[in-house]
Amino acid sequence: MPSPWRRVCLFLLFVMVSLPSLGCNVARVTLNTSLTAEDVAFIVPGETRLSDVIAKLGAPDSITDTDAGVVATYRFLDLKYSQVNFGWLAKPWTRVDADLIFSRTGFGVDAFEVLCDPQWIVLHRSFQRRTPFHRNCRFSPAWL
């Protein structure tokens, strides 16, 4: 391939690769470590004690009193935000700050609750949300 064409192709390739990242912002916020079903599989209702849960998962974020016993709650959050501003494409040709923004925020919030009897034996455990945590929280274009 002649040298000038090669340079043009390389330039076009560079532009194509760079275009999707123009005016791109990607942010993520996490609160505590998210728990999965595998992480809590060791808990057997009627057998496991709250002290065993704490030894594996750490202290809960809150403990509340109920008629049936005590509820220990582990909270976690994962927020993902992405934005592309196609207005950046016009920047070389105009003094006006043109914006054409597509953004999306995925807010994944969940909690794992453990109900214990007055002797601290686990009676029941469950995640607060029924849909898998990461289904609501992902980086993706605004139109998806």
Next chain:
Amino acid sequence: MKLGRCLLGCFVVASLIQGCAFSRGTLGDDIKSEAIAAIHKGTTTQAEVLALLGAPDRLLQLNGRDVFQYYRYDAKAGSLLLIALNFTRLSIKSDDLFVILNREGIVEDVMSSKRTERLEFRFWPFGD
């Protein structure tokens, strides 16, 4: 020759870290491990817990027992600002301590976890 390499190294490092931002925020006092270790089940009294850790952040009632809750939050944010392409990641973790006291005011149980010790500054928002 050495000076030239050193200058080049400084230039490369300076080029790489420009556009970086580090932010940190904390809420609450540090819960000292020595203070937690000094609390013994069945012997330590409510007054001793208060002397060691101060007044609790939250006071709860569980099955007729008092529970002192202490907490501390730590947040670390790392940003890579490349003008046209920006990455930001904020991580928040908490230290929690629950001291359960029986009706006589003696410590019945202690639950604690220090999650903030493993908290790091991170830039890359993808993955875990």
